[in-house]
Amino acid sequence: MIDLNAPTTGIGALIRRHHGPLTRDLLQKPAGFGLGQVPERTAPDATTRMVCGYCSTGCSLNVHLRDGEAIGLSPTTDYTVNLGMACPKGWEALTVLDAPDRATQPLLRREKGGRLQPVDWDTALGTFTDRMQAIQSQHGPHSIAFLSTGQIPTEEMALLGALFKFGMGGMHGDGNTRQCMATSVVAYKQSFGFDAPPYTYKDFEESDTLVFIGANPCLAHPIMWERVMRNPHQPEIIVIDPRCTETAMNATQHLAPAPKSDMSLLYGVARLLIDSDSIDHEYIAAHTSGFEEFVEFVQTFTLERVAADTQLAPDEITRLAKTIADGERVSFWWTMGVNQSYQGVRTAQAIINLALMTGNIGRPGTGANSITGQCNAMGSRLFSNTTNLLGGHDFANEAHRRKVAGILEIDEARIPHAPSWAYNEIIEGILRGKIKGLWVVCTNPAHSWINQSQCRDILDRLDFLVVQDMYHSTETADMADLVLPAAGWGEKDGTFVNSERRFGVIKKVAKAPGQALSDFAIFKLIAHYWGCGEMFRAWDTPEAVFQIMKRLSMDQPCDITGITDYRHLDDAGGIQWPYPKDEGGRMKDESNERRLFEDGSYFHADSKAKFLFEKPRPLPEPPSAAFPFILLTGRGTASQWHTQTRTSKSAVLRKLYPNEIYVEMNTTDARKLGIRPHTMVRVESQRGKLSARAFVTPTMKPGQVFIPMHFEQANRLTDAVFDPYSKQPSYKACAVRVSPVRAA
Numbered sequence: 001m002i003d004l005n006a007p008t009t010g011i012g013a014l015i016r017r018h019h020g021p022l023t024r025d026l027l028q029k030p031a032g033f034g035l036g037q038v039p040e041r042t043a044p045d046a047t048t049r050m051v052c053g054y055c056s057t058g059c060s061l062n063v064h065l066r067d068g069e070a071i072g073l074s075p076t077t078d079y080t081v082n083l084g085m086a087c088p089k090g091w092e093a094l095t096v097l098d099a100p101d102r103a104t105q106p107l108l109r110r111e112k113g114g115r116l117q118p119v120d121w122d123t124a125l126g127t128f129t130d131r132m133q134a135i136q137s138q139h140g141p142h143s144i145a146f147l148s149t150g151q152i153p154t155e156e157m158a159l160l161g162a163l164f165k166f167g168m169g170g171m172h173g174d175g176n177t178r179q180c181m182a183t184s185v186v187a188y189k190q191s192f193g194f195d196a197p198p199y200t201y202k203d204f205e206e207s208d209t210l211v212f213i214g215a216n217p218c219l220a221h222p223i224m225w226e227r228v229m230r231n232p233h234q235p236e237i238i239v240i241d242p243r244c245t246e247t248a249m250n251a252t253q254h255l256a257p258a259p260k261s262d263m264s265l266l267y268g269v270a271r272l273l274i275d276s277d278s279i280d281h282e283y284i285a286a287h288t289s290g291f292e293e294f295v296e297f298v299q300t301f302t303l304e305r306v307a308a309d310t311q312l313a314p315d316e317i318t319r320l321a322k323t324i325a326d327g328e329r330v331s332f333w334w335t336m337g338v339n340q341s342y343q344g345v346r347t348a349q350a351i352i353n354l355a356l357m358t359g360n361i362g363r364p365g366t367g368a369n370s371i372t373g374q375c376n377a378m379g380s381r382l383f384s385n386t387t388n389l390l391g392g393h394d395f396a397n398e399a400h401r402r403k404v405a406g407i408l409e410i411d412e413a414r415i416p417h418a419p420s421w422a423y424n425e426i427i428e429g430i431l432r433g434k435i436k437g438l439w440v441v442c443t444n445p446a447h448s449w450i451n452q453s454q455c456r457d458i459l460d461r462l463d464f465l466v467v468q469d470m471y472h473s474t475e476t477a478d479m480a481d482l483v484l485p486a487a488g489w490g491e492k493d494g495t496f497v498n499s500e501r502r503f504g505v506i507k508k509v510a511k512a513p514g515q516a517l518s519d520f521a522i523f524k525l526i527a528h529y530w531g532c533g534e535m536f537r538a539w540d541t542p543e544a545v546f547q548i549m550k551r552l553s554m555d556q557p558c559d560i561t562g563i564t565d566y567r568h569l570d571d572a573g574g575i576q577w578p579y580p581k582d583e584g585g586r587m588k589d590e591s592n593e594r595r596l597f598e599d600g601s602y603f604h605a606d607s608k609a610k611f612l613f614e615k616p617r618p619l620p621e622p623p624s625a626a627f628p629f630i631l632l633t634g635r636g637t638a639s640q641w642h643t644q645t646r647t648s649k650s651a652v653l654r655k656l657y658p659n660e661i662y663v664e665m666n667t668t669d670a671r672k673l674g675i676r677p678h679t680m681v682r683v684e685s686q687r688g689k690l691s692a693r694a695f696v697t698p699t700m701k702p703g704q705v706f707i708p709m710h711f712e713q714a715n716r717l718t719d720a721v722f723d724p725y726s727k728q729p730s731y732k733a734c735a736v737r738v739s740p741v742r743a744a
């Protein structure tokens with residue numbers, strides 16, 4: 001094993017030998033590069049604070065240091081997001097950094113079917129460059145692609161997107177945010193003119209009526225839920241979810257509509273509000289367009305029809321409409337029960353329409369509010385350079401391309417004129433032989449992508465698969481030709497943007513193990529090996545990139561030119577966008593909470609928000625005689641994170657969740673099928689099968705089953721169907737059958 005810091009054998013020396021002296025100072029940047037000690041600006045025995053690296057709540061954690069290394073943490077008490085609270089994942093965030101399967105050196109599989117063998121960084125980076133460039137010269141520049149994430153700092157996302165498209169000449173890159181937020185992005189863009197979740201977390205406490213649709217914040221966003229619990233107005237809490245989740249159990253009204261019947265329900269509620277004249281005529285006239293067409297459209301959503309579509313009782317539906325009508329400050333919140341659907345965009349817009357027509361937006365305690373998933377999904381939405389050009393710009397807009405090229409001092413011709421293929425199009429591109437090389441950064445598609453048997457078969461067809469991850473043991477790393485070992489949260493610097501648009505900093509408080517490097521360092525090294533390092537000379541450290549991001553954001557709805565630097569973010573307790581500088585150089589607004597659209601002005605050319613709607617379509621795969629159940633998937637506990645590469649490393653968290661895969665099913669169904677609680681059952685779809693332990697519970701409706709996504713087997717069953725506008729996968733409804741596994 002090479003010593004990274006040794007003057008003659010270290011990585012610096014290796015790279016110098018091959019690529020000249022320029023890279024030398026690259027490797028001496030401790031903060032950005034994951035080499036060396038924690039940054040000097042942190043006193044060795046002090047407490048420093050940073051935001052959590054799991055969910056999009058963006059809690060702040062105080063990290064306690066001894067001799068410059070983290071020895072423990074506790075939630076920050078004076079941070080407006082979490083007010084001294086954290087969930088189990090946050091408390092255990094440092095523990096998971098130390099694990100036997102951490103990737104500590106690059107691994108290379110020299111031939112198909114061979115084993116992954118340790119190699120030095122020089123070989124790894126040389127192989128990356130040679131093989132990707134060879135693919136490009138044989139199959140064209142667009143035959144390589146990347147898949148990335150909502151879980152690395154914004155600066156790293158920006159560097160990856162710029163390097164790949166402007167430096168390496170690639171075209172197609174997307175993120176796991178497609179699995180997660182794409183629907184909200186498109187819904188907001190079409191309705192408001194920009195991807196702009198309007199709220200601030202104080203709205204949880206200021207509403208008198210909160211409506212949660214397809215969201216289970218009790219376990220997916222536990223500290224947001226704590227904020228709801230602090231609401232002093234004895235609010236109505238309405239939960240719309242086919243399952244009686246932990247959140248539903250704590251609601252004042254729970255409606256359990258048939259899966260994917262939400263559009264019909266929301267249109268039916270709109271009709272009832274119109275019929276009872278419970279709408280805000282002034283707001284509609286001044287700030288929206290398309291309302292008359294919408295009124296006409298919802299006429300067919302009679303109470304009888306909606307009750308039939310949703311399988312809800314008519315008085316449940318009228319009570320919901322009346323509660324919304326009676327509320328003074330009504331807020332609507334949605335997450336994956338809406339986004340992960342074959343009609344997700346129009347469902348999200350059915351929610352937006354309700355907020356607009358009742359004037360519940362732009363005031364305290366209101367809003368049409370999409371809750372984000374990952375710690376930095378919001379950063380990726382603005383700066384990943386995938387569907388948007390850096391800074392929320394448009395690849396197709398010539399003026400935008402010119403502006404970005406000018407700021408980055410690059411040739412405008414290097415900027416593509418169209419956005420990338422979406423995730424599913426990249427996967428299809430591999431199948432069609434158009435994509436031959438794939439670079440996977442901080443995501444685990446061989447577990448999380450929809451319809452796994454198809455997905456793995458397709459990934460297997462690649463000429464070259466590179467996985468850049470903290471752990472070498474992920475399902476995707478197992479398939480890789482090259483594994484690049486990455487530093488994780490706590491081992492590097494940068495910023496995350498949370499659900500309420502708040503930038504917060506993360507810091508290096510621990511040394512990455514072995515030869516693992518921050519993603520930032522890996523991207524910079526790849527730029528040098530590729531031969532385009534000069535283009536990123538100014539992208540010296542994460543904080544230098546933050547300064548570039550500021551310039552890119554200027555005059556955009558997400559303008560952050562008023563934020564000075566990381567220290568400013570740290571001292572202010574995070575800052576929400578927009579935060580522009582006014583002409584005199586002073587901040588326009590020093591308050592630490594901001595919501596959008598207070599003046600009723602939206603980002604479309606006419607300043608108005610649009611009513612958008614469409615006919616609901618039937619389930620793509622309805623239950624049948626052979627597959628009589630609807631499968632729902634989602635989060636299982638507050639202590640499990642996605643594909644469990646991180647959370648499974650904590651002994652504390654492991655005690656807080658079931659360690660084997662289970663399927664939730666209704667008591668009557670279990671009895672009919674002769675399934676006893678806790679016995680093994682087989683669950684099969686047209687695409688695959690799995691065995692799981694039966695969790696028999698009245699919280700499930702008859703005819704529906706639920707499997708948490710944290711177990712790799714879950715996506716063997718799911719059906720690769722997508723929303724036509726957002727291309728987001730419809731993970732939450734397909735047909736399965738369930739049968740007992742009889743002991744032999």
Ligand SMILES: Nc1nc2c(c(=O)[nH]1)N[C@H]1C(S)=C(S)[C@@H](COP(=O)(O)OP(=O)(O)OC[C@H]3O[C@@H](n4cnc5c(=O)[nH]c(N)nc54)[C@H](O)[C@@H]3O)O[C@H]1N2
Pocket residue numbers: 055056180213214215216217219220221240241242243245258259260261262335336337338372373374632633634635636637638639640641642732
């Ligand atoms: N502990 C933990 N927290 C997390 C995560 C994690 O892995 N673990 N992941 C984070 C990420 S990236 C995300 S995206 C969020 C997800 O957060 P959520 O969206 O809140 O979580 P899910 O469980 O995926 O889905 C929410 C609910 O949608 C319901 N649902 C399914 N189909 C329908 C439908 O047709 N209509 C309605 N109304 N509801 C439906 C499901 O029953 C489920 O209870 O959580 C974030 N927080």
Ligand SMILES: Nc1nc2c(c(=O)[nH]1)N[C@H]1C(S)=C(S)[C@@H](COP(=O)(O)OP(=O)(O)OC[C@H]3O[C@@H](n4cnc5c(=O)[nH]c(N)nc54)[C@H](O)[C@@H]3O)O[C@H]1N2
Pocket residue numbers: 149151152176177179180336340373374441442443444445447448449468469470471474486487488489519633634635641642643644645646709714715718731
């Ligand atoms: N059936 C079903 N499937 C689903 C969902 C569902 O509800 N149902 N939800 C979908 C959603 S919303 C999401 S967001 C996705 C999540 O799916 P994934 O993104 O595949 O899940 P993670 O486990 O978060 O994967 C992140 C990977 O990055 C690694 N990692 C962590 N930090 C770093 C870092 O700093 N650098 C690098 N290089 N690597 C790092 C981790 O070890 C892990 O392997 O799953 C989707 N899949």
Ligand code: SF4
Pocket residue numbers: 052053054055056057058059082085086087088089090091221222223224
């Ligand atoms: S709620 Fe989310 S951000 Fe807060 S501690 Fe838990 S995982 Fe971290």
Ligand SMILES: [Mo]
Pocket residue numbers: 179180181373374
């Ligand atoms: Mo997500």
